[in-house]
Amino acid sequence: MGKTPVTLTLNKAERAGFTDPGENLLNFLRRGLGDLSPKYGCGQGTCGACTVLIDGEPQLSCLVLAETVSGKTVNTTGGLADGAQLHALQTAFMDGFAAQCGYCTPGMLMAAKALLDRNPRPSRDEIAEAISGNLCRCTGYAPIIDAILAATGQQVQG
Amino acid sequence: MAFTIETYATTAEAARAMGADARFLAGGTLVMRDVNAGDQSFTRIIRSTDPALTAIRGTGDGISVGACVTLHQIVANPDLAFLAPVARQVGGPQVRNMGTVGGNLFAPHPYGDFTVALLAIGAKVTTAQGQKPVDDFLRDRDRSGLVTEILIPRPRDPGSFGWHKVSRTKPKGASVMSIAAYLPREGGRIRNVRIAFGAMGGHPLRATGAERALEGQSLDASTIARAAAVTLEGLSPPTDPLASEWYRREVAAVHLTRLLTRMERS
Numbered sequence: 001m002g003k004t005p006v007t008l009t010l011n012k013a014e015r016a017g018f019t020d021p022g023e024n025l026l027n028f029l030r031r032g033l034g035d036l037s038p039k040y041g042c043g044q045g046t047c048g049a050c051t052v053l054i055d056g057e058p059q060l061s062c063l064v065l066a067e068t069v070s071g072k073t074v075n076t077t078g079g080l081a082d083g084a085q086l087h088a089l090q091t092a093f094m095d096g097f098a099a100q101c102g103y104c105t106p107g108m109l110m111a112a113k114a115l116l117d118r119n120p121r122p123s124r125d126e127i128a129e130a131i132s133g134n135l136c137r138c139t140g141y142a143p144i145i146d147a148i149l150a151a152t153g154q155q156v157q158g
Numbered sequence: 159m160a161f162t163i164e165t166y167a168t169t170a171e172a173a174r175a176m177g178a179d180a181r182f183l184a185g186g187t188l189v190m191r192d193v194n195a196g197d198q199s200f201t202r203i204i205r206s207t208d209p210a211l212t213a214i215r216g217t218g219d220g221i222s223v224g225a226c227v228t229l230h231q232i233v234a235n236p237d238l239a240f241l242a243p244v245a246r247q248v249g250g251p252q253v254r255n256m257g258t259v260g261g262n263l264f265a266p267h268p269y270g271d272f273t274v275a276l277l278a279i280g281a282k283v284t285t286a287q288g289q290k291p292v293d294d295f296l297r298d299r300d301r302s303g304l305v306t307e308i309l310i311p312r313p314r315d316p317g318s319f320g321w322h323k324v325s326r327t328k329p330k331g332a333s334v335m336s337i338a339a340y341l342p343r344e345g346g347r348i349r350n351v352r353i354a355f356g357a358m359g360g361h362p363l364r365a366t367g368a369e370r371a372l373e374g375q376s377l378d379a380s381t382i383a384r385a386a387a388v389t390l391e392g393l394s395p396p397t398d399p400l401a402s403e404w405y406r407r408e409v410a411a412v413h414l415t416r417l418l419t420r421m422e423r424s
């Protein structure tokens with residue numbers, strides 16, 4: 001079975017690799033391009049741990065056929081920090097203990113980033129909606145919602 | 159992974175390439191699950207980059223929606239505002255950015271929420287064989303070939319369309335059941351009523367008993383009670399991990415009553 005070349009912009013860098021027919025984007029990013037930040041949780045779209053931004057929209061990389069992102073822009077948690085300078089969301093997650101085991105965190109961060117990119121001052125309900133495709137089995141979600149609110153500079157209540 | 163991926167520039171070529179050994183890839187939220195699970199029942203994955211598949215355009219009394227229009231595009235389109243509450247309840251944000259209207263037509267139980275709305279509003283589906291009502295399409299969807307567009311009539315009064323999804327987790331969860339009701343009124347009487355249920359059969363189904371009870375009546379508490387009494391006619395609810403057949407039968411009338419009562423009051 002022949003391999004297909006894929007070129008894309010990953011975290012602001014031009015990248016290229018070869019994908020097997022039927023390979024999903026998550027696999028391609030992790031094994032093909034060495035970006036280990038998106039996580040494999042369920043392979044069924046249910047958990048959201050593999051969430052990446054494709055042309056700015058949060059999508060489930062485990063359900064995207066890798067070759068369909070040719071020519072597109074993909075952003076992952078691996079590209080959030082600017083050198084040693086963490087993204088405001090990352091700092092807020094750290095300060096607010098919004099991660100326990102941490103497996104859902106990369107997906108949560110990308111879902112949250114997509115929200116803040118189009119709505120810099122979301123309400124609690126809007127945040128809950130934005131992360132509704134991401135499962136967390138440790139925190140009970142409240143610290144995650146608080147951290148996203150804090151990252152926007154809004155008062156966190158209760 | 160023994161798949162070949164075929165990408166076609168036009169829907170006509172893609173339609174010709176379809177076959178028993180092929181799956182069309184729209185948003186992929188269901189196809190890629192099968193690919194990841196090592197499904198061997200198909201070997202070819204068909205795609206099309208035809209821009210017509212992702213276009214939404216007005217057609218006078220209706221709206222033409224390309225089969226690969228995403229649920230997010232529906233939410234964002236002011237012309238389709240009456241369907242936004244439906245599309246907003248399909249999966250989470252990621253699923254809505256990927257999942258398409260065409261894919262929803264094929265989604266197995268308990269999925270297919272958007273199709274429930276299409277069935278109630280009386281949409282038509284376009285394939286290589288021409289146009290058919292969603293009702294007919296659903297009866298033999300396995301043999302339909304490529305769907306290119308969905309024609310959605312514009313309700314004269316957006317208030318005549320109502321939607322209610324019952325799920326155990328919120329804001330995202332698969333349907334215990336979903337209900338769409340289209341109750342056009344003329345001179346206070348309901349004319350050409352259509353009520354559709356999701357997750358209450360192999361594919362979205364019309365509640366024929368409730369429709370009969372509502373047709374020609376005014377929408378009031380006693381009409382709603384008569385419709386509720388025959389809710390299950392035309393439906394065949396299954397048992398699945400979300401709910402048993404017994405439970406679905408018990409609560410169907412309760413939820414239909416809630417939806418119709420909300421529509422009566424607004």
Ligand SMILES: Cc1cc2nc3c(=O)[nH]c(=O)nc-3n(C[C@H](O)[C@H](O)[C@H](O)COP(=O)(O)OP(=O)(O)OC[C@H]3O[C@@H](n4cnc5c(N)ncnc54)[C@H](O)[C@@H]3O)c2cc1C
Pocket residue numbers: 044045046047181182183184185186187188189190225226247248249250253256257258259260261262263264265268269270271272303304305306331332333
């Ligand atoms: C986590 C999760 C949550 C979900 N929640 C919901 C929910 O709440 N409600 C709901 O209704 N669904 C839900 N779904 C199911 C699914 O995402 C939606 O039904 C979606 O609309 C399917 O569209 P798609 O484009 O992704 O389909 P695809 O996976 O691309 O295709 C699905 C099927 O339809 C066929 N197909 C697609 N387009 C065409 C076409 N144009 N012509 C011919 N055949 C075609 C494919 O070959 C395939 O057999 C969920 C899925 C996931 C992963």
